[in-house]
Amino acid sequence: MSAVQLELEILRYDPEKDQEPHFQTYQVACQEEWMVLDAINHVKDEVDTTLSYRWSCHMAVCGSCGMMIDGQPKLACKVSVKDYANKKVRIEPLANFPIERDLVVVQDDFMEKLKRVKPYIIRKEEQPIEAGEYKQSPAELKKFKQFTLCINCLCCYAACPEYALTPEFMGPAALALAHRYNTDSRDQGLAERHKELSKPEGVWDCSFTDTCSIACPKHVDPASALQQLKIATTVQWYKELIGMGDK
Amino acid sequence: MELIKTDIAIVGAGGAGLRTAIAVAESNPDLKVALISKVYPMRSHTCAAEGGAAGVIKSDDSLDLHFNDTVGGGDWLTDQDVVEYFVNEAPKELLQLEHWGCPWSREPNGSVGVRPFGGMKIKRTWFAADKSGFHILHTLFQTSLKYPSIERFDEFFSIDLLMADGRCQGVVAMEMKSGRLFRFQAKAVVLCSGGAGRMFPFSTNGAIKTGDGTAMAYRAGVPTKDMEFVQYHPTGLLATGILLTEGCRGEGGVLRNKDGYRYLQDYGMGPETPLGEPVLKTMELGPRDRLSQAFWHEQQKGNTIPTSWGDSTHLDMTHLGEKHIDERLPLVRELSITYAGVDPVKEPVPIRPVVHYMMGGIHTNIDAETPVPGLFAVGECACASLNGANRLGSNSLTELLVFGKRAATNAVEFARNRNAEANESELQEQADKAQTKIRELVQRSGGTESIAGLRAEMTKSLEEGAGIYRTEETLQKTCNTIADLRKRYAGIELHDKSNVFNTDLFQALELGNMLALAQTVAEGALARKESRGSHQRLDYEARDDEQYLKHTLAYYQGDEAPRIDYHDVVITKSKPGVRDYSGGAK
Amino acid sequence: MAYVRPVSKTTWYLKDRNYTIHMINELTSVFIGLYALLLLWGIGAVASGDKAYYQFFLECLTSPGMLVLLWVTTIVIFYHAIAWFKVTPKAMPIQKGEAFVPGGVIAGAHYVIWVLFSLVVLYFAGVF
Incomplete structure (x- = not known):
């Protein structure tokens, strides 16, 4: 069933615990049709419920899930996991904004x-x-x-x-x-x-x-x-x- | 706990909330408005509406026709005084949006264009390509920035309504970035918090559509109304459930089964219309409930296409041509390519029915008032009984404008007659209770249930029991499951203990809200022993006006199932009749 | 407290390929500036009326080092012009009826004007 293996390196930061951000790695077995957002949702639901990020529409129109994916600002719901198949992908909050928590930035x-x-x-x-x-x-x-x-x-x-x-x-x-x-x-x-x-x-x-x-x-x-x-x-x-x- | 004193508190900053806020600001700039939303306004799900907004503007159209389409489309469960008010106000509101800069698509002569939509006898859907909701939302949001009296509280998660002296006097909400609770003290509260489509597994709704406001009102003693009426949109993109607008069919797209056969003609919506010449209120331009039901029948007959994401049929737009699709349906093309790998210019798009809209919601009347003084509700969270048993596409965007303004007018009037006689101690006590509830939820340990696990069970159970077709047996099973899940909800444990943007906590609250509402859906459907609009019972196939030409009201009973009651439908000039979508077959 | 990520004021343009390309574009203007200075020097030399000084200027122009610089400048000016012409459709879109004139036409018009000007300059320089 799982066609695409992804290694997500997600930036974590909780101002109540951390002096500065660090990365946490998650292995995700993705279905071929998934977007990167689906992979992150999988982490949230099944692996680590403490991960914080914004998302809603999953159709690239609400603008919630902008984040740095492999160094580039993208909507997580609009990039296919296939683009990063079998690779290590860095997921960071949008550059140039203060980090509120994990992938959530101050807007x-x-x-x-x-x-x-x-x-x-x-x-x-x-x-x-x-x-x-x-x-x-x-x-x-x-x-x-x-x-x-x-x-x-x-x-x-x-x-x-x-x-x-x-x-x-x-x-x-x-x-x-x-x-x-x-x-x-x-x-x-x-x-x-x-x-x-x-x-x-x-x-x-x-x-x-x-x-x-x-x-x-x-x-x-x-x-x-x-x-x-x-x-x-x-x-x-x-x-x-x-x-x-x-x- | 911080105290914010305001005149009108609005929960939800989507289309309804923004329209309400602007109307309050315009009617009296001295009134303070607190616009409270768990997301930034432009993230609200109004942005995902595609097709357009209905309102009589062209000379070949009339208010009576719009009235008849809406009442018949709703299978006579609409309150006709509400519909009459709505069709009358609709054009003014759409014109107002035009004046505020909404980029409506135009005719060559510069007037606004209209497109055909399902269940409408005349072309009357104003559209902005296929991003109408997006443009309406952004126009309202950007326009709202010019009113200094509107103070926004973005990313504040509303927890509970505050009630004292028999009226609603505010709301307690959590600032998401700090975890701090705020007590909003208001003379009137307007709920504009959207629907709850996320109760179902396959939905066009965004993650935020969890019925928080509806559940808040329900818990506070306001009945929900007609919750069993859940709209399945016939054309959801396979795999994701992303909405492909009814505009696809309005522009001439057709539905085909696995043999390429246009199956709608077999379900009372024929005869087949020529390709590229859609006929109003016929075939693909039938109402959403009928089209989704036709899919179900095709599925039973084995005429659908099996895929790893479930059975599908095809939405074929290949005959429309690239230029027309790019001009009228650019988003549909982009979505199909991105999320299904199919270019609608070249290939038919795989689709299946998908949960789209809650006709039911907080019980409101023509004035957008709930039974509780000082509490109003607008938009998908509310049920003003405009949409009855099945909403016609493009009525809901107009609804949030028309009733947003109406709610504002009445809330302003209500606030004018209230002096600062708030029952401070009682309100604070209730706010403290909310604080305690949150604290306990976060600190609870030793739980074995997971939020995602319970949520998955809830969505599966609703789909299986309260889907397009329902029976006593499936509904009873779902009622039992949801009741059990509500008990098990007490056993969840949050792993995130942080005060800062704790999405673990928000998801837990959202799940609690959805579970409460899921019970009103299933119990309401179980009690309604007839088939009407989107509520189809295989064991009671006919509409039963004798017994069920009534609105279902569900009252909160704590941990128990809701108490079900009924409320009369307002009928003024249209006696219940036959819904005829057979076009030329006369 | 929200965390603010540090931004390097000196090496930021190495972070992203597009930033680097942009900085290369910006750097090309240094050569254009140098050439402008050279022209000014030449005009000054003519205006001074000092024949020896003018002769010295001409000799400098033909020195090997200067020839290399002039060749480099020529190449860089081409790069600079092409880079900017490429983005002219963004800065000055032209709408005819409903449609926009294709970007290629707008950029192309710049090339045509460039060639025409060059021909005029070459004519006055006595090349033809």
Whole structure:
């Protein structure tokens, strides 16, 4: 029945017991169809119930199970055990975030940054609901659609060397969502977001390594959003310089 | 124990919780909202809904048609005043979401697009490709960030409701990162904590769907309603049970058995419709209960395909073409390739029915109120009797919006009439009891039962006894098993004693919650001696309106099985009739 | 207390192949900077009106060491340009109707412009 043997080397850390993290090894006999998450679940259920990690949907949409697998940020529910067959695989919490416990990281920093980019529709004047929907052509939708697909799994932050070196950097996911709203035909909030985005720790800390886009399990391409934002904020800066920047 | 004083406490930050929170914030920014959830909002399971949300918007549609589809789809176990309110409010709520930025798919002229869905006579399902729930959740979450009165308590696991003076006055919850208990004192509490599909072994539901809020209310004396109605979605991906949206069939996908035969025509949903030309309310666009039942019959006849992951049939979308699939069903393609190694553009996808949704839940009325003053419930955790015996696909996303707003309005009204007259000592005493309960659970030693072991027995027993088809014998056996498992639950021992993110503890609490609810499912099903919607009894094959055109209520009785009672169905303008999904066969 | 893993400020780019490639890209700009300095020196030499000094500059240009440096710079500039052209579709996507112009077209246009500019420069340099 078991087709794939996996040796999981999982980072363990309990702040109540440990000074620093250590690795613990588990041998798991996996079924061929399993994802790495299934192997970890097997450990949790059958071998070591003290292991802590986040997971829920098992279909790569809730964004809970981002972790470092063999050194790369990935969704554990989206990588097959076959990719690591008969190998020793290191499982670590997402890089660049503080470790709360085992594979669980502290995400407060992202939550705070997301709020700062004002990721919601901003309008000068609201159209009443009774007047129906804002018209938006399929082309206008397509313009930003890709950037709506972010599941906030934070793999991009774990992949970003700038975020590692400069934790103040707003980072790929938050900025990509700012760009998503800036380019939505229903939104008029670019000028309002500009102040936050054009700070050094806004778009300009990005040096375009493209590693966020390589890591993104949903093909959002945050690196693209950031480069476009750099252009947009520059244009906005000049507009404000000549008094045409709305605010 | 820390005390948080707030005006409205909301448990659960998925679609329902967020919609409620925003509605409270909009109606009165001075009211403090505590939004408490065991996961970050964007992890909530609303994100996994794919197909879309129903609401009358097009000129060829009408509120009456949506009403009739919903009432008939629910096999007349719906409360018709609730349905009427729902269909009326649905378009406004979906438009509101559009104004908040939800990336609905569009028509060439820029208006929102609609797609066909099972059991609906007219195309009325608003969709955002096949990630509608995901986009609704993220739109609501991101929009919620603009309201300063909403304070989120992410990763707080709710333990118990706090009741005093005959009303609900708060909730006690554990901060997961520290293990500390918090007492939330509120003028009104809204439960938005989702369903409990994880009671079953093969489910589209995420790991978090363990019915915590429903169980909390149940323990506090609020009855559950219609818990025996469990929806099997006909197209779960083999092996994992991942949902493949009804949109697959709405776009023209068809079901085939091992011989390639479109078997639905043999089960009252024919005649066969031409490939690529789906006809509403016929064949593949029949309701979910009927389609899942058809699978069961095919299985009995030996027409399914045996695999190491159980029997399967095929969902065939190969005639739709790559461009159409990529535009309308990109997630379905990605999921099929990743989790089943099958590209739906080229090959039929192996599927089988999978537990998807609880029609039942906390007993609520048209105002989203429970029988306990100050306690409201919305979404899958609740049962407002909109969905009756079988929910129509794409009604639940709209439901959490419509009733989220309704609950908010009523909770605000309720809070306005309450001054700070909280019974502090009584509330603290109850919170202390919760603290003691947790402490004992963590410190208990010498137990021989494992959480995973009991959970596996529970899920197996429910599937065997309370699955798509049920009998007195199988149900009785499941009732006995669950009762026994509840006793054995006292024998579990936690190996993790840490205060920090102790998932061993959370899983134990979740198991306790699911076991309590599993008993309401099995006992409710045993008592209902008829077949209606998703509740099919091989020993009572007909619907029995004389005796069972009633809602089942289950009352908590401690360690004993629940007390079962009944409650009248509200019928206004649609008398119970025949559910006809035979399309052209007139 | 949550545990913060240390990050090396000096060797971080060796941790991941993509980081290393990125740093190589960044390093190539050093050569581009050097070449810019060389140009400035040349302009300065012409502007000084000192024929001997200009002659000295020309001699330096043809010295073996300088030739090696110039060849290395030429190769590195190609690498630098190709690396950046490759990612231009990300920075400036162009939407025509509903669809986006394929990335290859946008990157390709950069190559075309590059060739045209080079031809102009070569023309003025008297190559044709």
